[in-house]
Structures are given as structure tokens and as C-alpha cells.
Amino acid sequence: MFPENYFIYIQLLLFYFITPGPPRVIIVTNTINYGLKKSVWTALGDISANFVQASLTTFVIGSLLIDNPDIYVYFKWAGISYVLYLAYETFSLKIKQADKNTKPTKSNFAMYRDGFLVAGLSPKALVFFGTIFITFINFDGNVISQFLILIITWMSLDFLSLMMYGLAARKIAIWLKGNPRLLNTISACVLIIIAILVAVRT
Secondary structure, three states, rough: OOOOOOHHHHHHHHHHHOOOOOOHHHHHHHHHHHHHHHHHHHHHHHHHHHHHHHHHHHHHOOHHHHHHHHHHHHHHHHHHHHHHHHHHHHHHHHHHHHOOOOOOOOOOOHHHHHHHHHHHHHHHHHHHHHHHHHOOOOOOOOOOHHHHHHHHHHHHHHHHHHHHHHHHHHHHHHHHOOOHHHHHHHHHHHHHHHHHHHHHHO
């Protein structure tokens, strides 16, 4: 069974994905510091977390999240804490690399972890899956087929949008490669700003 209002869903996703948020800032930061090829793992971590979120809200705890909005607050502050940690890590990398010519490295697992945790702890994504995503599913029909169509569409568009951000970040990295201090300071500051914005939102 095909999901209801599928094309409205696509339009909603396109608007959702062009809006900057923690996952897009992380992909930009990791691309600048470690390269676009490495950042693919961050994008994979992001869409993996979204798959888990969508599965849980659709089949397990969707009604629990809707009936208990305070749960989002805990995810919100956990996400803010991790983004601030990444800002510190990025700034510390600048200090460590200031007097070296070697390129910083980070394991594929660490890149994947960044994407998974930032996306998984994002209150914005939790709200979307818990309140909007499930409205496009007709629970009187074949829920699994509708779910798969919706989540595969989400993961495909999300991955493509992340890679577009990564490509843009690579251009910036080439432009600023002569000044790594400025590069990483900007990245850390943007992460802190994102954390503050998420914190002040209701």
C-alpha cells in the first residue's frame, strides 16, 4: 500500500533538509577537518539513527512520545551536550595541529558515531518522527510497506542533502586551507551557536 499524501511528504522533506541543523553542521565540520570521503561515514551514522528513530516511533513508542513531551527535553539536552563536546574537540584539534604539517585523522567508527549520536539525540528529528512522520501512514493498511517507502525516501534525500553540504564544505576547506586556525575556530564557533539555538528554542 502506497503512503497517503506521498508527494506532500517529499515537499516537506525537501524543506526540512535544506534547513541547517546539528547534523549538517557536523558533516560540514568533519568534511573540513577530515575530508569528504571520511564524512560519508558521518552521513551513514545520521541516516542509521533516523531509521532507528522512525522504527521506534512507528512501531513501539510513538504514542508514548506524543503523550509525554517532556521526554524530548532529555534528548534535547543530551544532544546539546554532545554538540558542545564536538565543538571542544574541533577547537582542541586546532591547538594540536597548529605546529604540525600532518593532516588530522579520525577513525571511520568515530565519524559514524558523530553522525549517529547527533542525529539520534536531535529533538527536531524526534518531533518530526513522533508527530509528523506517522501521520503519513494509514494504520488500517499495510503499515510495513508504507513505512519502508517513507523511510527509504527520507534516508535517500537526507544522505543526498548531507553530501551537498559536504561538497560545499570541501570548497570552503580548499579556500581556507592556508589558515587551519581560522578554519577550525569557525567550525567550533558554529557548533556552539547551533547548541545555543537549540537550547533557547522551546
